[in-house]
Amino acid sequence: MSASTETRASVQATKPPAGRQSPNGHKKRRVKPAKPSVRLGIRMRRNWQLYAMLALPLIWLAIFAYWPMYGVIIAFKDYNVVSGIWGSPWAGFKYFDRFIESYQFWRLIKNTVYLHVYELVATFPLPILLALCLNTVRKKWFSRSAQLITYAPHFISTVVVVGLVVVLTNPNTGVANKLIGLFGFGPVDFLGDAGLFRHIFVWSGAWQTMGFSAIIYLAALTSVPPELHEAAIVDGASRLRRMWHIDLPSIVPVAVILLILNIGSILSVGFEKVLLMQNSLNLDTAEVIDTYVYKIGLASAVPQFSYATAIGLFRSVIGLVLLVLANTFARRFAKSSLW
């Protein structure tokens, strides 16, 4: 065992900029030679208190994360409450077939992907832009108060944000309709219009998350060495050029990682919010996979547990596959990845 870890450590050490992995490698190299004779069992016994601390979180993880994963097998069974998960008869891929052949299938996929891609395209660049601007501002009070203000909506609940949208776009009393009324446009029932649903969903989301998402980019920007900027100034680079050639490249790795995560969740849009914004009038575009799962699985009078689980599993697996693909792609072409 010790020999194998040692070779792995040396392999990692020779790999040039393995960045994130290297602390691990160092650890093994530093610890190993110091006490090479300590066996695994003894080391584990010595750390029993640390394992004791881990016990509660691990029990939680087993119950609320891994037990449901085991429960996923009901997607392949005809689940009924009386016989339980294991006792119910197998159904094979019946429910997956049913979902793929159902008339809902393409509509759900289209709505989900469309909504997510629109959201991604519209809201991904905004925090980057905001962070670049905030980073350039030299007046401390200005950038501080701008941050304070733009972070605020992140702390407002989804219910309240949707409530805000409902109230502001109310066809009779909402201020949005008063505003377009000034320009001579008739009252529009924004939330009752299937064609407008996506725009309202995406832009109210941008309103809510833009500021807080900028934090991570701001963090990356603080690690840009000031010498780079000084050198560029001496060379006569303008402010915009410096933003473009120094600041932007330094946040690309972070952006790539966030993009990968985002692609992995392509089939799961902000589901709570979609559910809250749905009504019978906009269902045409507002029905996505997750809300459908909720409706047939829990909200309907005759809950179809197995069918709903199958749809959910279908979504999770595609999400995982996309995540892995995006990660591989990013590792090869953008030289930064999740793992």
Next chain:
Amino acid sequence: MSAAGTLPPDEKRLAVGAPIQDTRGDKIALACIYTALGFFCLAVLYPIIYVLSASVSNTKKVSAGEVWLWPVGFTVDAYKAIFDYDAIVSSFGNSVYYAVVGAVVATVLTLLAAYPLSRKGLPGKGIIMAAFVFTMMFSGGLIPTYLVVDQLGLLNTRWAMILPTALAVWNVIITRTYFMVTIPEELVEAGKVDGCSDFGFFWRIVLPLSKPIIAVNLLFYAVGQWNSFFNALIYLTNEHLFPLQVVLRQILIQTKVDPSQMPDTSKLAQLKELQQQLKYSLIVIGMIPPLLVYPFVQKHFVKGAMIGSLKG
């Protein structure tokens, strides 16, 4: 600046602390940046201010569209009506309970998970960490989780609001990174030499050194609990356990006002009249608690996110 102004132009750049002279292009760029930031801030602030103003304005003036920015015909009737509506008051109490208890339970679990995982050379650490991280990428999904909560007998109890979402893996990662950065290995060694057990070290040294990250965790979980509504929607059917968000949803989005919640019928008529106004003031009520808290912890939030992004 005035001192730098007297220097010849070449030395002006080099003078310590003197701002670098902007070129004309830079000035335009900077003006654009300030404008953009100002626009972002306005876009965020306007709806909030409007709702605040509308909630204390005269109903008719709001409906007539006379309110644009500041209150017109100041009145607090809508707020008075809220306090007469039983469901809102009791659910407000429930939400406070869930936020406080949920935050404490979740923070304890997070600290207990993060500290051992931050220690160097703990056998099996990699596997345990992987077990945590995997749940971020793949989960059992809605129905299986619901069935587990059902089987544990948690449906329609307060625990259903607290336990299933007690641990956020992302927080474990951030907290663990914080420990790795702030608790040097030498300190652990020194503690061992002095005969300190792992429990003792955690309790007497690690926790006192980790107040910022504890604050971040508490507030993160509390805000999360305060704002969550979906757990209540699927796990709770007993109205007495509903958190504020569920009641807000009923009134704001589904426009359901339950007459049985109003003990006084004369007030019911008033409530109907105030319906629209009630929505504005309810939004304010739902929005205020997190907004009051976050400026105080914003700095810690930012720090936490930064630490997380350093070594995530």
